[in-house]
Amino acid sequence: MEPILEISDLQTHFFTKAGILRAVDGVSFEIGAGEIVGLVGESGSGKSITGFSIIGLVDSPGEIIGGTIKFKGEDLNDLSNEQMQHVRGNRIAMIFQDPMMTLNPVLRIETQMIEAIQAHDNKISREDARIRSRDALGLVGISSPDERLRAYPHQFSGGMRQRVSIAIAMLNRPDLIIADEPTTALDVTIQGQVISEMQKLCRETKTALLWITHDLAVIAGIADRVCVMYAGRIVEQGLVANTIANPLHPYTRGLMGSVPSQNQRGKPLQQINGMVPSMLSLPRGCAFQNRCSYVTEKCSTERPDITHLSDKRQVRCFNVSEVP
């Protein structure tokens, strides 16, 4: 599969008063056309910043200072603001976490949808754009879309609003959608619906999807491949089936252990010891060393590199062979 997005050695740093925060520090991965990739990590691991780096919307004081983001062979970092604006929402769309906050409360749904179409097509008439918007709403399962177009965001429930966001993201048939925790703020039942619809839509339209989440269970349900991020780096990467059945990095194992599941009923849930280290004062060597139960001398002095294993698997750990 020809990769549609190739990120290599991406570095997005925040230049704060307290020091340089390396939110994304050498992230590399790729997404094939029509592929669904999960990006998993705790809060503050840099997963959302990775998403925003791709569409060039990192808020100051953050800045992309290194690496390449190749989209269909073109490095997005080299594009001008204007060219980038044409990519955003057109070739690469994004869905945000909190559907209550992503739609402008004072604008009608149709205004917010039509502008997304007209931003990339100055020839289309308002009427045609409206028809396309209506069809897009119908596609994500909103009933009587014609009336709903005239509504304001507050007249929708959270799940409906997220569907509207998804419809907006799909409006221009992008090649890639970045979904930043799109189901985290939703009820579990709605979560399931949105996930399966999202998956169906992407499969039908052959849209690639980067699904950012902290929830491994969600990834297991939707993605082809998974990247696990910790402290600004990808620590493990592989096909979902392999990675979840047989996690190699101690952090991934910890994450897997902390997912509540049916067959562990009654047993206390495992948890990863300690806290995420402050991104401003990461230890020398491996960032996970303080929480790792397989830690060795080497971990505190040297930074582990990515090891490429078979079957598209990558892991960033010295002790992969030690881990049972």
Added chain:
Amino acid sequence: MTAFILRRSLQSIIVLFVMSLIVFVGVNLVGDPVDMLINPEADQAEIDRVIRDLGLDRPVSEQYWYFVVNAFQGDLGRSFIFGEPALKLIIQRMPATMELALFSLLMAVVFGIPLGIYAGLKPNSKVSKTIMAGSILGFSMPTFWVGIILIMFFSVSLGWLPSTGRGEVATYFGITSSIFTLDGLSHIFLPAFNLALFKLSSVIRLARAGTREVILQDYIKFARAKGVAESRVVRVHLLKNIMIPVVTIIGLEFGSLIAFSTVTETVFAWPGMGKLIIDSIYNLDRPVVVAYLMIIVVIFVTLNLIVDILYSVLDPRVRIKGVS
């Protein structure tokens, strides 16, 4: 909506009634208008006659009763000085004050909102810091002093703009105003700017604060992620949201522009209501003072109502409900 307006009107009548009581008692406590009105050489019989004619020999409660009865018939009393109905005197002067207040408001909005948005978008630039420093000056300099300085600078030293009066007026669509003639415009500019300065400063600060808050919202980022041009993000997504607090303040302050234009009108000898009220207070012309204050109360109450209605137009979440 109708129920809402009705209920508010009822409340307004109560406010009006209470105000009339306070005002009436208030003006009756200050000074003796008879001293101002009669010839110092008049004998006691003549003084008694004048007092009787003006109804000042009756107890205050009785005077108030007559005032209320007459007020219901649209008669707010007769000026002691001019012998004409107080209401007529005030209405004659009202257009001059209205045009001054409206022109000031226009200045405050037209300059204040763009300056405030700019200062909010680029809070650290030199221009923004200058704007904000200027707005502090606008707040803290006394109006009469600024008025005098404006006259000294633009009228006396530079001789660009006239310093007193309303200039030439013209009538269009049944409205007589000085803004329809070039001469009139040159006359209104300085007093309007003087009056606008305080409001301009508050509009700038409000617009800036609103911008700083709204620009961080997810819906702004989402609009950018859709590929919407930055100019549209500011003009549509941002502006409509910051207009909510701005409209509230502008509406409420418009009343104070009218009510407190007295200082500016006095400095620039602008023939409006404010100048009339100052003269009437000097002359202890009680009916005019009372009538003026009544009219101001009506204006404030009406503006409050309009602001509430506008609010619901701007913010779809605040649709006024008819049921209480």
